Amino acid sequence: MSATETKTTAKAAGKVRVLVGKPGLDGHDRGAKVIARALRDAGFEVIYTGLHQTPEMIINAAVDEDVHVIGLSILSGAHNALVPDVIAGVKKAGLTDALFLVGGIIPDEDIPLLKKAGVHMVFTPGATLTAVVDYIHQNAPKRA
């Protein structure tokens, strides 16, 4: 089955599409890959960007795939610089209802800043796969 066919089938089945993105330069992809696999096992359609993505690359992927949810994994400390750029770009491109999640090493004091920039939920170390799956089930936008 080609990638396009997968997408069409998933869309037809009304699956929620989740983009798991790794913005910035850090190579810690253990969490992103584990989450991506768990989301796929939970029945979501998952698009994983791979490593070292610029905000522009993530924005383009989100728009191309018309995703419902964008999860960004960052462990390098660059979240304050990169996350707002991604959110602004995605919204500007028309995905105004997308759900934004961030996972990684995020100091408590940065969480309000990220929420103000449009992040709906921040998952820090110790968050369970179930918690992430449930959150998406409950909060992903419903589209016609």
Place this chain on the structure above:
Amino acid sequence: MNSDEGVKKARTDWETRLSENEKKSPPRPVRFTTLSDMEVPLLSTPDDLKAEGFDYLRDVGFPGEYPFTRGVQRNMYRGKLWTMRQFAGFASAKETNQRFKLLLAQGQTGLSTAFDMPTLMGYDADSPRSKGEVGKCGVAVSSLVDMEELYAGIPLDKITTSMTINAPAIIILMMYFAVAEKQGVPRDKVRGTLQNDILKEYIAQKEWIIPVRPAVELVTDTIEYSSKHYPNWNSVSISGYHIREAGATAVQELAFTIADGLAYVDEALKRGLKVDEFAPRLSFFFDVHNDFFEEIAKFRAARRIWAKLMRERYQAKDPKSWMLRTHAQTAGVSLTAQQPYNNIVRVAVQAMAGILGGTNSLHTNSMDETLALPTDEAVMIALRTQQIIAEESGVANVVDPFGGSYFMESLTNRVEREALEYIRKIDEMGGMIAAIERGFPQAEIANSAYHYQRQLETKEKVMVGVNKYQAEEKKRTIDTLYIDRAVEKNQIQRLVELKKSRSAAAHAEAMRHVHEGAKDGINLCGPIFEAVKAFATLQELCDTLRAVHGEYREAGSF
């Protein structure tokens, strides 16, 4: 009846009484496994080892002697304690230099340098790719000017330095040699270790620049160059740490690390070097995770496997070529953001395992490293942990006290056996470079990481404070280190000034030699040494490599 049969019979009798006992107090309803999910026996006795064909002289022997199961020095820590080497680096060269001086003043015996993400990926602070990352996870080094400031006032003939950098390692090494040269240190007095293990980047840490094969050529350039000019420099630190942190089991960590080492040996031999010319300067770096016995067994098995392969497969004659000398670091991934003080205890247990496993050097993580870079206070507790083990616990008085333990010897055998099975598979694929290109170690690690996460979710594996014994926590109770965005602005300013003040002609000439050298496939150490002295920046040099070899891309599979 001889004594073996006596043990066997006594054991059978004991097992009968045990099963009587267990009717009243049955074992807890869990699987008794190591962290890596190996089932372990309740008890081991001499007949277990006998069944495995255990031979003390062949399998264990004496410390400082082949196959080095008991350690690489004859008197181990009585002669010299392990090197206490805390990894440090943050913000600018100036601030990291101050942290280095603090650590040296507190009794630390070697330096270990952490570089920031842009430096690791070959970008200068002024690249758009560096936005938000400058000085965050390590120190920003864009040119020789930064490198000189980083080691200012630190005598490089007296202190050994370790530098954790891989894709641009050849450039950073030449900068370090240039600083040593300016300090007037003779080449044979320059001691330390460059991580320079690019294979584990493609496997696990994922900080790469160019494709695998030309990248391995650069590693081989530094092995060749330092074996000729800097005889006491450890050219590669073959690292399992990142492989383990990415989710590998202990056996996978060991097997993939050794297989990486074999690939470097093969490449250096292809250059016409003799194995004994460079193998003594290959060193290793392993993780020390939570499972106490499994970790000790891993270190013991690692030394035995390497010694045998170097002697038997490569016909190395110098005992130094057989010795696996290793640094160790406690497992960052085991630390929890929840109840962070518990991390002090985890680190102490892990450090003890590393030392009982016979590590030659150790970094103990700070309790706050799952939250941010460590504060001075947290780093101090981590260093004191090592000092308490060294000076108070008594474990440094005896060599390999687990040697001869029925359980430990049997576990060591098992770890060795399973690692060798992986190494055989990788050999069949054509070695580690080919295995990486097929995505083999990457997929094995991703599977293990997912398996372990599932076990955490079902609580088959426990993380105290995370999936068991959770406590309602108020706001975080420990301080963390914050890196100011001003660091980024200052670094950019320094680059602007550097580019104005350096000799444009000398710079252009040196860059031309690097570019031609890269195209012609000559050893690039010499041309890069000249270029860094002409103040070529890290990114300028990496861009040259990108232009010649292209960039590596990984398919985003999971």
